[in-house]
Amino acid sequence: MDYNKLKFKCGIEIHQQLETNKLFCSCPSKLRNDPHDISIKRRLRSVPGEGGEIDIAAKHERDKELEFTYEGYSDSTCSVEFDEEPPHDLNKNALEITLEICKMLNCDVVNEIQVMRKTVVNGSNTSGFQRTMLVGQGGYLETSHGRVGIDSVCLEEDSARRVGKILSTKTNKEKSIIYRLDRLGIPLVEIATCPDIKNPTQCKETAEKLGMILRSTGKVKRGIGVIRQDVNVSIKNGERVEIKGFQDLKNIPKIIDGEIKRQLKIKVKPEVRGANPDGTTTFMRPMPGASRMYPETDVKPIIIDKRLLDEVKVSELIDNKILEYEKLGLNPSLSRGLVKAGFNLDDYQYNLDIKLISNILVEIPKDIKSRYKLEHEFCENDFRLVLNALELKKITKDSVINIFKDIAEGRKINLKNYSPVDDSKLEKEIKTLVEKNKDLSMGALMGEVMKKYSGKVDGKLASTLIAKYKI
Numbered sequence: 001m002d003y004n005k006l007k008f009k010c011g012i013e014i015h016q017q018l019e020t021n022k023l024f025c026s027c028p029s030k031l032r033n034d035p036h037d038i039s040i041k042r043r044l045r046s047v048p049g050e051g052g053e054i055d056i057a058a059k060h061e062r063d064k065e066l067e068f069t070y071e072g073y074s075d076s077t078c079s080v081e082f083d084e085e086p087p088h089d090l091n092k093n094a095l096e097i098t099l100e101i102c103k104m105l106n107c108d109v110v111n112e113i114q115v116m117r118k119t120v121v122n123g124s125n126t127s128g129f130q131r132t133m134l135v136g137q138g139g140y141l142e143t144s145h146g147r148v149g150i151d152s153v154c155l156e157e158d159s160a161r162r163v164g165k166i167l168s169t170k171t172n173k174e175k176s177i178i179y180r181l182d183r184l185g186i187p188l189v190e191i192a193t194c195p196d197i198k199n200p201t202q203c204k205e206t207a208e209k210l211g212m213i214l215r216s217t218g219k220v221k222r223g224i225g226v227i228r229q230d231v232n233v234s235i236k237n238g239e240r241v242e243i244k245g246f247q248d249l250k251n252i253p254k255i256i257d258g259e260i261k262r263q264l265k266i267k268v269k270p271e272v273r274g275a276n277p278d279g280t281t282t283f284m285r286p287m288p289g290a291s292r293m294y295p296e297t298d299v300k301p302i303i304i305d306k307r308l309l310d311e312v313k314v315s316e317l318i319d320n321k322i323l324e325y326e327k328l329g330l331n332p333s334l335s336r337g338l339v340k341a342g343f344n345l346d347d348y349q350y351n352l353d354i355k356l357i358s359n360i361l362v363e364i365p366k367d368i369k370s371r372y373k374l375e376h377e378f379c380e381n382d383f384r385l386v387l388n389a390l391e392l393k394k395i396t397k398d399s400v401i402n403i404f405k406d407i408a409e410g411r412k413i414n415l416k417n418y419s420p421v422d423d424s425k426l427e428k429e430i431k432t433l434v435e436k437n438k439d440l441s442m443g444a445l446m447g448e449v450m451k452k453y454s455g456k457v458d459g460k461l462a463s464t465l466i467a468k469y470k471i
């Protein structure tokens with residue numbers, strides 16, 4: 001498809017959870033699946049926004065006349081989540097992370113933050129609104145297809161998590177929805193780009209780059225469901241359609257392609273659609289209007305002065321760090337592996353080859369998992385123990401995997417058990433072995449030696465010695 005000719009316009013909105021406590025109370029931001037011990041029922045009504053009108057999306061939800069059940073935990077949910085107590089002060093840590101992201105995206109930061117309420121009537125918020133605040137605007141990021149403007153960076157609270165539903169026995173339609181409050185209030189950074197994206201490939205690149213920038217801070221949540229991408233697309237003479245729920249960034253071009261083909265066949269309405277794994281999209285709800293925002297009066301405006309902004313340090317980009325490791329001679333996969341696992345080589349200064357150090361940090365834990373099916377999170381001390389012993393020549397490279405296997409199996413490590421066999425002793429043993437087993441091949445002899453001395457002898461030396469006596 002010729003996206004230029006179609007006057008294709010596209011922007012992305014990314015929501016990323018931060019690794020902090022909740023935004024307006026100090027409850028932990030952990031999702032739980034153990035049985036809840038508090039539960040309340042509510043019904044919600046749509047109210048007019050600042051402009052005096054009821055939002056069309058709010059009306060769409062109200063017309064379903066649903067009942068909502070909220071589940072919480074007495075030790076990790078407080079009355080702020082139940083909307084029975086006003087919000088506490090804004091989480092300073094979450095604000096600082098958002099300011100760092102603004103700096104990384106070249107945004108102008110506002111002088112004063114005004115918390116706003118955004119009407120939400122699908123029940124995913126006990127209060128019927130979501131608190132959100134504009135922090136930065138007017139930024140940009142570079143892609144290989146050109147610059148993409150950053151329209152806004154907002155900090156907001158995540159919604160409650162939908163965990164179940166009850167159907168009406170009469171109509172078989174949804175009668176009641178069950179939400180869990182563990183997710184409600186987790187800080188979310190929302191980044192909205194300008195509609196500068198010119199084709200689906202650039203859209204994927206922009207989403208990937210934004211994700212990389214967010215992860216570079218080291219302060220965002222990792223795992224499934226912690227980052228959500230919405231893509232807004234339109235073409236000449238059409239309307240804006242928002243697509244939600246991309247499971248995998250790789251599918252972005254295919255899904256956009258499919259959506260534009262759909263739009264070319266019909267008269268497009270402004271609406272929100274969900275991305276399907278097969279590349280198609282499905283109608284979710286009408287596009288929300290602008291009439292759903294009004295000021296939050298329970299939280300005072302927050303002044304962002306120059307001193308606060310200057311104090312916010314900007315992290316090095318993951319992509320730059322990977323390049324730096326590649327320049328040191330590591331291959332791209334190992335470089336990426338180090339950064340992905342959160343290791344900084346500067347913290348591991350040993351008189352050893354950096355390829356060996358990196359292998360131990362990145363590849364050995366993976367080997368233990370795949371080869372021995374052992375699930376174990378190795379700690380800093382495990383790595384230091386092995387690297388120190390290697391540096392002091394107390395162990396050989398070949399014993400490293402055995403030590404990690406023993407750690408993973410919960411054994412107490414005594415380095416003496418892994419100390420290398422003395423060269424002259426090894427030579428004597430090999431001489432006897434070869435003489436006794438004249439019929440065995442080189443490979444079989446090597447097998448015998450490694451069986452006896454696995455990890456405690458240098459493989460190369462053993463094979464040289466076998467060759468020496470085999471003739």
Ligand SMILES: [Zn+2]
Nearest residue numbers: 025027078080
């Ligand atoms: Zn709370």
